[in-house]
Amino acid sequence: MSDLEEQKLLAAYNLNTESFRSLNQQMWQIPLIAMTLTGGLWFGVSKSEASPLFQISLLALAAVANLGLLVVLFRLRYVMQRHLDWLEAFNAAGFVGAPGAGFLTRPFMVRSIFQLLLFLAAVTSSVLMIGTMKSAGWIGDTSSSRAVAFYERQAKDLAENYELIPFEQAHPVLFNELGGKPPKAVLDVGAGTGRDVNWMAMNGHSVVAIEPAASFRALATHLHPNTSVHWIDDRLPKLDKLTSQRFDWIVLSAVWMHIHPKDRLQALARLKLLLTSAGKIYITLRLGPPDPAREIYPVTVEELRDLSRPLGLKLQEFGEREDLLGRSEIKWRTVVLSQ
Known part of the structure; x- marks a missing residue:
């Protein structure tokens, strides 16, 4: 292998490792973003009892945001896996995969837990939104x-x-x-x-x-x-x-x-x-x-x-x-x- 090819591989290795670190940081920031956003929106709902329209809008936004972040996690983890596959192919002897065999150590466990929490937050927001719509008379019996x-x-x-x-x-x-x-x-x-x-x-x-x-x-x-x-x-x-x-x-x-x-x-x-x-x-x-x-x-x-x-x-x-x-x-x- 020529020196030029080695330099290209080394540059690709450095680029992929840096990219993987960045993606990993983003993935761990998503739960924090979700908690801050959802908590803020739910707090806004609790402080706007006189305006059902505002409450319903905030709860709808919370549900959509959590579902959106759930999809983002899918994409992030998919791209991260492609980087891991390349790094393993580049240096199989020095690559630490840690695939795991048990339920708690299996691949994608962290992503799955994050996604489950995001899904539950979206469902909770949706249930609260429907309850607010019913109490406000938007659905159900419409007689006054x-x-x-x-x-x-x-x-x-x-x-x-x-x-x-x-x-x-x-x-x-x-x-x-x-x-x-x-x-x-x-x-x-x-x-x-x-x-x-x-x-x-x-x-x-x-x-x-x-x-x-x-x-x-x-x-x-x-x-x-x-x-x-x-x-x-x-x-x-x-x-x-x-x-x-x-x-x-x-x-x-x-x-x-x-x-x-x-x-x-x-x-x-x-x-x-x-x-x-x-x-x-x-x-x-x-x-x-x-x-x-x-x-x-x-x-x-x-x-x-x-x-x-x-x-x-x-x-x-x-x-x-x-x-x-x-x-x-x-x-x-x-x-x-x-x-």
């Missing part, structure tokens, strides 16, 4: 699910504002109709913190409270431990858990905007079936911009009147009011539907 999920997360903060407003200020029409009057059977759909149903029960009325958000029901029974109020986990448009009982008043305070427009006729027909012959439906309509996070859809008096007419319900308006929580972009209009 996002609205319920929002109230589940924000119950305590919202309760602090709701409870500051007395019943008579929030609902002057109901205050005049129910205050100091003979007992009535009342159904409150979307009873929230229990402020309204507690006032009604304290004034001698028989009250059934519908509230699909478990956080609100827990707060309500804590803030207003009134045993005469019957709480039910149910929601419009079906209200499946109500059977033969009929009501003199049905209250929908800040609820109608959460009913999808395609479900509103069904919801109104169901409410009518729950009325006594002289029963009435009290509704507050939110006039303002939609809010996808809370599944808030536009509402109008005209739409409600058009839905009520074929059902034999007469609509009476009681004017427009400013938002009691000080939101300038939102107004409220009170209407009462009667047989």
